[in-house]
Amino acid sequence: MYKNVLQNIAGIxxxxxxxxxxxxxxxxxxxxxxxxxDKKHVDAMSQVPCTGDxxxxxxxxxxxx
Amino acid sequence: xxxxxxxxLENVPxxxxxxxxxxxxxxxxxxxxxxxxxxxxxxxxxxxxxxVLIAFQLANPAMNMGTEYTTxxxxxxxxxxxxxxxxxxxxxxxxxxxxxQRLCKARMYSDVLSKINFWGWQxxxxxxxxxLPLGFTTTKEYAELEWPIDIAITLVWVVFGWNMFGTIARRxxxxxxxxxxxxxxxxxxxxxxxxxxxxxxxxxxMKSYSGYAGVxxxxxxxxxxxxxxxxxxxxxxxxxxxxxxxxxxxxxVYSYRLSIIHFWSLIFIYIWAGPHHLLYTALPDWAQSLGTxxxxxxxxxxxxxxxxxxxxxxxxxxxxxxxxILKFMVVAITAYGxxxxxxxxxxxxxxxxxxxFTDWIIAHxxxxxxxxxxxxxxxxxxxxxxxxxxxxxxxKKLANAHFWLGTLGILFYAIPLYWAGFTQGLxxxxxxxxxxxxxxxxxxxxxxxxxxxxxxxxxxxxxxxxVFLMVFNLYKTAKSGVLVSNEAAVAPPMASIEExxxxxxxxxxxxxxxxxxxxxxxxxxxxxxxxxxxxxVIKSNVPTIASVxxxxxLELQGRDVYIKEGCVSCHTQMVRPFRSETERYGEYSKxxxxxxxxxxxxxxxxTGPDLHREGSKYPHSWHYHHMLDPTSMSPGSIMxxxxxxxxxxxxxxxxxxxxxxxxxxxxxxxxxxIAKGNEELLKQANQITAQLQKEGLEIKPEREIVALIAYLQxxxxxxxxxxxxx
Numbered sequence: 001m002y003k004n005v006l007q008n009i010a011g012i013x014x015x016x017x018x019x020x021x022x023x024x025x026x027x028x029x030x031x032x033x034x035x036x037x038d039k040k041h042v043d044a045m046s047q048v049p050c051t052g053d054x055x056x057x058x059x060x061x062x063x064x065x
Numbered sequence: 066x067x068x069x070x071x072x073x074l075e076n077v078p079x080x081x082x083x084x085x086x087x088x089x090x091x092x093x094x095x096x097x098x099x100x101x102x103x104x105x106x107x108x109x110x111x112x113x114x115x116x117v118l119i120a121f122q123l124a125n126p127a128m129n130m131g132t133e134y135t136t137x138x139x140x141x142x143x144x145x146x147x148x149x150x151x152x153x154x155x156x157x158x159x160x161x162x163x164x165x166q167r168l169c170k171a172r173m174y175s176d177v178l179s180k181i182n183f184w185g186w187q188x189x190x191x192x193x194x195x196x197l198p199l200g201f202t203t204t205k206e207y208a209e210l211e212w213p214i215d216i217a218i219t220l221v222w223v224v225f226g227w228n229m230f231g232t233i234a235r236r237x238x239x240x241x242x243x244x245x246x247x248x249x250x251x252x253x254x255x256x257x258x259x260x261x262x263x264x265x266x267x268x269x270x271m272k273s274y275s276g277y278a279g280v281x282x283x284x285x286x287x288x289x290x291x292x293x294x295x296x297x298x299x300x301x302x303x304x305x306x307x308x309x310x311x312x313x314x315x316x317x318v319y320s321y322r323l324s325i326i327h328f329w330s331l332i333f334i335y336i337w338a339g340p341h342h343l344l345y346t347a348l349p350d351w352a353q354s355l356g357t358x359x360x361x362x363x364x365x366x367x368x369x370x371x372x373x374x375x376x377x378x379x380x381x382x383x384x385x386x387x388x389x390i391l392k393f394m395v396v397a398i399t400a401y402g403x404x405x406x407x408x409x410x411x412x413x414x415x416x417x418x419x420x421x422f423t424d425w426i427i428a429h430x431x432x433x434x435x436x437x438x439x440x441x442x443x444x445x446x447x448x449x450x451x452x453x454x455x456x457x458x459x460x461k462k463l464a465n466a467h468f469w470l471g472t473l474g475i476l477f478y479a480i481p482l483y484w485a486g487f488t489q490g491l492x493x494x495x496x497x498x499x500x501x502x503x504x505x506x507x508x509x510x511x512x513x514x515x516x517x518x519x520x521x522x523x524x525x526x527x528x529x530x531x532v533f534l535m536v537f538n539l540y541k542t543a544k545s546g547v548l549v550s551n552e553a554a555v556a557p558p559m560a561s562i563e564e565x566x567x568x569x570x571x572x573x574x575x576x577x578x579x580x581x582x583x584x585x586x587x588x589x590x591x592x593x594x595x596x597x598x599x600x601x602v603i604k605s606n607v608p609t610i611a612s613v614x615x616x617x618x619l620e621l622q623g624r625d626v627y628i629k630e631g632c633v634s635c636h637t638q639m640v641r642p643f644r645s646e647t648e649r650y651g652e653y654s655k656x657x658x659x660x661x662x663x664x665x666x667x668x669x670x671x672t673g674p675d676l677h678r679e680g681s682k683y684p685h686s687w688h689y690h691h692m693l694d695p696t697s698m699s700p701g702s703i704m705x706x707x708x709x710x711x712x713x714x715x716x717x718x719x720x721x722x723x724x725x726x727x728x729x730x731x732x733x734x735x736x737x738x739i740a741k742g743n744e745e746l747l748k749q750a751n752q753i754t755a756q757l758q759k760e761g762l763e764i765k766p767e768r769e770i771v772a773l774i775a776y777l778q779x780x781x782x783x784x785x786x787x788x789x790x791x
Contacts, residue, residue, distance in 0.1 A: 019595075022591070026329075026333060027330070030325075030326060030329050030330065031326075033325070034322045034325050034326055035322075037322060037325075042321045042322060043317075043321075044240075045240060045242060045243075045321050045575070046311075046317035046318050046321040047317055048168060048238065048240070048242040049164070049167070049168065049242060049244070049307075049308045049311045049312055049317075050311055050312070050315070050316075050317055
């Protein structure tokens with residue numbers, strides 16, 4: 001049935017090409033973005049949750065929960 | 066901590082940052098976090114208690130307690146809503162309100178908005194607790210709440226977003242940590258999902274009909290249902306994992322790069338996978354295939370995230386031995402991995418053919434709910450409470466005991482249900498040497514798995530008893546400290562984009578929440594639009610069948626009784642095109658048969674048999690006896706009795722508005738049909754009661770049971786009529 005459905009759409013041929021391009025560009029772009037990230041920046045970002053409340057940790061009664 | 070701002074500032078006079086910007090002192094709002102924490106625990110216990118009750122109901126129908134308000138069909142949605150939106154929902158707010166403030170180095174944008182978010186959300190839950198047992202439901206899974214509550218949800222959600230974006234705008238940390246990306250995606254996608262799926266036409270206060278019908282309603286509902294799991298139970302919790310796991314393990318996440326890939330590929334792919342809930346149904350094949358393909362792809366980002374979480378503990382596994390918080394987190398992340406492996410597996414059509422409609426699915430979702438959401442929530446609570454009260458945890462031993470009770474609970478819950486699912490799925494399909502169904506009586510396949518239902522209920526009790534230990538532990542912890550309502554903090558003001566370093570073109574998005582939000586919305590819209598537009602626009606996707614006619618006014622009222630009692634919780638209306646199903650139920654279901662179904666009632670679980678070809682299978686009297694006492698017709702049945710249907714009258718004042726609403730939605734009722742609605746209703750009801758009378762059964766034609774019988778007798782007969790005419 002799906003073949004009939006698809007054949008009824010005018011200019012259907014372009015859709016697989018568009019989808020392939022969207023996916024190809026999306027993931028290639030994502031990989032490029034990630035591999036080109038600056039190492040120092042990545043390290044700094046990954047430290048974000050670990051900074052900021054050292055003082056509280058020191059003053060809190062005793063060790064971590 | 067009782068330090069004042071001035072004291073904090075005095076203690077850090079030299080804390081200047083490059084660019085000579087003086088530090089600013091401010092306070093984190095901890096009270097709102099604590100309040101959401103208490104709500105999480107409170108509603109968690111409520112939701113799980115109802116879960117245990119309905120688990121026992123499936124094993125022993127006497128547990129339905131003989132009232133309409135405690136019967137499985139009505140309180141099963143109460144369980145799912147309480148656990149998803151009350152327990153997990155409050156846990157999301159708790160974790161987001163804590164971590165967002167720290168990650169942005171700013172207090173929440175507005176205390177008033179925080180309070181509206183908190184009390185608004187609790188009132189919505191309260192409304193659900195009241196309305197669902199009363200039978201006010203749309204039947205669309207995880208979206209059962211009726212239209213006035215839908216509007217309230219929208220408003221409170223907007224308040225949450227407003228408060229979140231306001232905080233982000235006032236942040237002192239230029240870069241947005243990946244956890245915030247997950248929060249933003251959660252907010253936006255849930256907003257889109259809720260709005261699109263709640264497109265419904267109000268008939269009266271607390272009653273509405275879905276704006277979509279049949280196949281299209283099913284497609285929208287499962288796009289919503291699947292992505293409620295994705296964007297309410299998964300993405301916010303991944304954001305929380307990326308914050309609380311490094312905190313608890315005291316080390317940064319294993320790979321920040323991987324977390325970026327995790328985020329973008331997850332939100333890009335997740336949104337497409339909804340149709341895997343509709344494999345082998347009347348949904349067009351191309352949409353089913355899309356659902357399968359994207360579900361298989363989802364494995365990559367999901368496992369990328371799980372591995373990123375587990376590897377964060379590299380070199381720190383010795384801590385896992387000693388720290389119950391990390392134990393909870395490790396099991397949570399492992400459960401995430403298992404559930405996200407199983408999802409793609411179940412999306413393969415050959416596996417789905419066995420697993421769908423069985424308890425396998427229930428086991429699957431509970432590995433996610435009990436393991437991933439539950440355990441990560443417990444870890445957050447154990448981590449947060451000592452910090453909110455500036456003290457230490459009352460007892461690690463009790464937390465450890467909770468961990469083991471919870472883990473055993475998950476095993477006792479999941480393993481018997483996997484067993485039950487496989488057993489029943491295979492029994493449904495078993496043919497004997499003569500080519501006949503081996504177990505033609507559906508009830509045989511149910512009675513086989515009742516011991517498993519008991520074991521599952523025991524698993525639930527174990528899990529819940531662990532939660533009680535936690536409540537005691539957290540209460541004692543809070544008692545031993547003082548709530549730090551406003552926690553003092555200092556941070557330099559936000560660096561300008563230039564100062565934050567514009568050298569790296571690729572880090573630009575981390576500084577721009579608006580652009581990030583827009584891109585995330587685009588990513589989630591693509592999948593939805595590609596699936597919806599053809600399904601709505603191209604007529605040939607739902608081939609119409611000339612013999613399919615709208616329901617009569619009595620049948621429509623009966624359908625609403627079916628909706629009100631939550632029959633859809635246990636009965637599907639979707640015969641799949643397998644020989645094992647056509648032998649058992651009759652002709653497989655066609656898309657064109659559902660064009661007047663607002664909402665669709667295909668169901669997702671067969672605790673009882675499919676009902677799509679139920680019409681004219683049995684005499685009226687069979688249904689009469691069966692609804693009054695199911696075991697009288699089906700000895701051993703676990704279906705609860707419905708005696709109140711024999712005492713309550715159909716509300717005939719609603720007939721006309723209901724027909725009018727349906728007309729507005731495109732169902733071809735003429736104005737004359739609407740005007741004569743109640744006249745026709747009584748005419749048909751009298752025919753049914755006359756028939757019943759012949760068999761010695763006296764019932765008034767106005768009773769709800771008569772309407773229900775009319776509806777059940779109509780089900781799936783449009784096509785049968787056609788065949789007979791040939």
